[in-house]
Amino acid sequence: MNRRKFLAVVTGGVAVASGVTQVALPACASESAAGRPDEQIGVLVDTTTCIGCRKCEYACARANRPEGVSVKQFDDMSVLDTPRRMTAGTLTVVNRYVNPADAARPIYVKVQCMHCLRPCCVSACIVGALHRESNGSVSYDASKCIGCRYCMLACPFEVPTYEYNNVFTPVVSKCTFCYDTMQARGEPPACVQMCPPNCFTFAKRSELIALAHAKIEAAPDVYYDRVYGETEVGGTSWLYLTSRPATELGLLDLPDKPTPQLTETLQHGIFKYGIPPLLLYGLLGIVMKVSAAEEETDASKESVQ
Ligand code: SF4
Ligand code: SF4
Ligand code: SF4
Numbered sequence: 118m119n120r121r122k123f124l125a126v127v128t129g130g131v132a133v134a135s136g137v138t139q140v141a142l143p144a145c146a147s148e149s150a151a152g153r154p155d156e157q158i159g160v161l162v163d164t165t166t167c168i169g170c171r172k173c174e175y176a177c178a179r180a181n182r183p184e185g186v187s188v189k190q191f192d193d194m195s196v197l198d199t200p201r202r203m204t205a206g207t208l209t210v211v212n213r214y215v216n217p218a219d220a221a222r223p224i225y226v227k228v229q230c231m232h233c234l235r236p237c238c239v240s241a242c243i244v245g246a247l248h249r250e251s252n253g254s255v256s257y258d259a260s261k262c263i264g265c266r267y268c269m270l271a272c273p274f275e276v277p278t279y280e281y282n283n284v285f286t287p288v289v290s291k292c293t294f295c296y297d298t299m300q301a302r303g304e305p306p307a308c309v310q311m312c313p314p315n316c317f318t319f320a321k322r323s324e325l326i327a328l329a330h331a332k333i334e335a336a337p338d339v340y341y342d343r344v345y346g347e348t349e350v351g352g353t354s355w356l357y358l359t360s361r362p363a364t365e366l367g368l369l370d371l372p373d374k375p376t377p378q379l380t381e382t383l384q385h386g387i388f389k390y391g392i393p394p395l396l397l398y399g400l401l402g403i404v405m406k407v408s409a410a411e412e413e414t415d416a417s418k419e420s421v422q
Contacts, residue, residue, distance in 0.1 A: 157234075157253030158300075159322035159354035160309060161329055162227060164366065165339055167316045169197060169213055169225035176311030177209045177229075180298060200367055203229065205280040208292040209308060214366050224359070226366045227308070227316075229292035230255060230276045231346060232354035235375045238291075241271035246289070253322065253354045254294035262287050273350050273371050294354070322354060329358055348373040 175191040197213040209229035216224045236255050239247045246261035247268055264287025269277045280288040295306035304310065305319040318325060329344040345363035346353035349371045357363055364370045 157251075157322050157354060158320065159232070159253060159325050159356055160306070161318040161320075161325040161356045161358065163316050163318075163332070163358045164224060164226050165358065165360050166314045167211070167225040167227065168314055169194070169211055169223065170313060171196075171211055172311045172313060173227055173308035174207070174209055174211060176307040177292070178207070180295060180307035181208055181293075182206060197225075203276060203278055203291070205278045205282075205288075205290045208290065212367050214361075216361070218360070224361065224366055226357070226359075226368065228367065229308075229355065230294070231274050232292075232294050233274075233350060233375075234353065235351040237271040237273060237350070237375060238268035238277060241267040243267065250296060252296075252300070254296035254300065255291075256293055256296045257289060257291065259286075259288050262289055264289075273375075274369060322352075322356070325356055329356060332358060351375045 171191040171194070175186070175188050178186045178191075197211070200212045201207075201210045203210055209227060211225050211227045214224045214226065216222050232253055232255050234253070236247070236249055239249050239255060243265065244261050244263055246258050246263075248256050248258065250256055264279070266277075266279055266289070268289055269279060277289045277291045280290060294300065295304075299306050299310070305317075309317040309319045318328060320328075326344060326347055329347075333340040333342055333344075339360060341359050341361055341363070343359075343363065345357035345359065345368050346355055351374065357368065359366055359368075
């Protein structure tokens with residue numbers, strides 16, 4: 118069980134124990150908080166033209182963590198042998214998939230935060246460290262973050278990661294859409310600017326959806342007839358055109374409606390019933406200690422046998 122699943126199970130247990138699972142709440146950020154989707158910007162990723170060069174990864178690293186980043190680090194294509202997820206220091210990754218229609222031409226898919234129209238991470242954050250900006254970017258303010266990691270549990274795309282290096286300055290890590298850097302200067306995000314075959318279109322989301330459907334209509338033999346992100350969990354700012362069903366390409370199969378989130382229920386329950394977060398963490402600590410003790414007992418039993 119990975120850390121994300123472990124925390125989900127544990128917080129679920131605590132929620133049940135606290136009797137807060139019956140709290141009826143909207144799942145994710147409300148429509149009004151999301152603003153008018155047709156006025157907001159987005160990126161259309163045409164995966165059929167991606168060559169897997171990792172230049173977008175390099176551009177992102179250079180824009181966000183410039184110290185010690187060199188283009189050479191991104192020449193290593195062996196990393197594409199295994200599907201990857203984002204890490205604390207890597208806000209976007211490109212993955213390679215076998216193309217059943219043409220084995221000689223694999224399919225490459227760049228992933229990052231989807232900048233949801235109704236972001237569950239924002240509604241799960243109890244201190245407002247995550248915020249949906251009026252242009253659709255979901256930004257993060259590390260100075261407000263208390264390191265509770267509710268956002269990690271809430272995100273249906275499993276995007277946010279956590280820097281464990283320094284316990285006193287918790288930092289959640291995810292793509293910022295270059296909101297306060299490139300976009301603040303009126304430029305497209307760094308990854309969009311760098312892509313050699315121009316896989317990305319940066320424009321108003323409503324225009325991107327129209328463009329995506331026009332492309333599908335013009336070349337039905339090239340594109341699978343669905344725009345990933347148009348409706349998933351209420352819609353996302355990053356949209357994908359693919360030649361295969363998106364779920365064959367590492368993009369998660371998600372419902373159109375933002376799903377009820379355990380963490381949001383828990384979080385609102387905490388406040389509704391006046392359960393202080395410290396109590397929650399106390400309970401989490403007990404559960405973790407018990408499971409560690411059980412693991413130790415199991416290990417010593419095995420060594421005796
Ligand atoms: S993909 Fe996850 S982290 Fe990004 S905006 Fe949506 S819920 Fe938040
Ligand atoms: S939009 Fe900016 S932060 Fe997000 S993946 Fe692209 S370069 Fe990285
Ligand atoms: S820079 Fe463009 S072509 Fe290269 S891996 Fe990224 S999306 Fe694909």
